[in-house]
Amino acid sequence: MQFLRLGPMGQEIPVALWQGQYFDLRAVTADIDGAFWSAQGAERVAQALQRGELPQVHDAQALRVGAPVARPQALLCIGLNYAAHAAESGMPAPQQPVLFFKHPNTLAGPNDAVAVPRGATRIDWEVELAVVIGQRASYLPSVAAARAHIAGYCVANDLSERMFQLERSGSQWGKGKSLPGFCPLGPMLVTSDEISPDGLRIRSWVNGEPRQDSSTRDMIFNVDQIVHDLSQYLVLEPGDVILTGTPEGVAMSGRFPYLQAGDVVELEIEGLGRQRQQLM
Structure with missing residues (x-):
């Protein structure tokens, strides 16, 4: 459904x-x-x-x-979860899932305009598979147990202001990730009985030009591994949203310009729909 x-x-x-x-x-x-x-x-x-x-x-x-999930208690994010993206970021592939947070009030509709934040100079896009928790998960006994705790999946854009993220956050990333409207989600939540998160094509475009084109098969840690791992350190509650990382092809790679007012970002994940945002 x-x-x-x-x-x-x-x-x-x-x-x-x-x-x-x-x-x-x-x-x-x-x-x-x-x-x-x-x-x-x-x-x-x-x-x-x-x-x-x-x-x-x-x-x-x-x-x-609107975003297909209302008022999540937590918006958890996994960093550097595609090997090629870690490489283009100049960082080694992690040995364990890298966790950071976005403020839950960053959620926006998938086609809502995004306001350029005051002082922003390096706004970046990141198409991501989002996981919505359906049942409380705490100390799950195995990776195989994770899937039963997932309600479904969505498209997300983990928008980032890289200067705030890397130069003003004191080694944490939250300041560059939690600006207003910096997590467009949707258009829909597809329940876990209708789609598998494994091997979905994941893409993004800026002003109609291709940027990212990969597959969730290239994740370093798959969805079940992420949910199991997080459950060992915190309690995942129903309605919580997990962003599972982005593939290569972002502006931070140096291959593409950062976003500016007037630019249009489009994102799509196979079976989960498409987003479109214009920066204002």
Whole structure:
């Protein structure tokens, strides 16, 4: 199943895309958030759809698309998780997953405009596979146990201001990662029973020109390894979002210019949809 949140910013409604039709989920849940996943929301939606209890959203394609997850408790990110990206960044491939955080309020809709932050000079794009946690995960006993704790997957853009990240963060990356609107997410969340995260094509473009073109098969640590590893150090809660790293082809490589006002970034992951943002 595919879940979306549609409508004006701050007024999004929860929607399911099922059999080519959009359905209003407000009879089942107020939003698609941690409480939804904690209460077996996907199963309850499936039952309501089968019973024909949910009304259609006939103007869905005319509505703004919001981030498909509301108010995550945590937005966790894995750095340098594609070998070629680590190499273009001038860093060795990590032996363990590298964890950093973005502020959860960086979430934005997949097609929302991105404001150039005050003082920014090196804005970079990073297409990433995002994992949404569906069940609490703590001290998982094995890598194989991780998949049962995943609700689904989305496209994310881990936008970065490299000067803030590398020169003003005191060896941490948060200042360059947590600017307003710096995590477009969506357009939809595809549940883990409908798609495998292994071997998905992952791409980005700037002003129509190709930048990144890789596969999640090239991850150093795959999705299950990441979820298992994080569960050994922190408690993953339903609705938490994990960004799993970006492939080569970003501006920090020196091969492409950094973003500036007017530029258009597009991102796509096979089976998960496409994003488009313009910098303003």
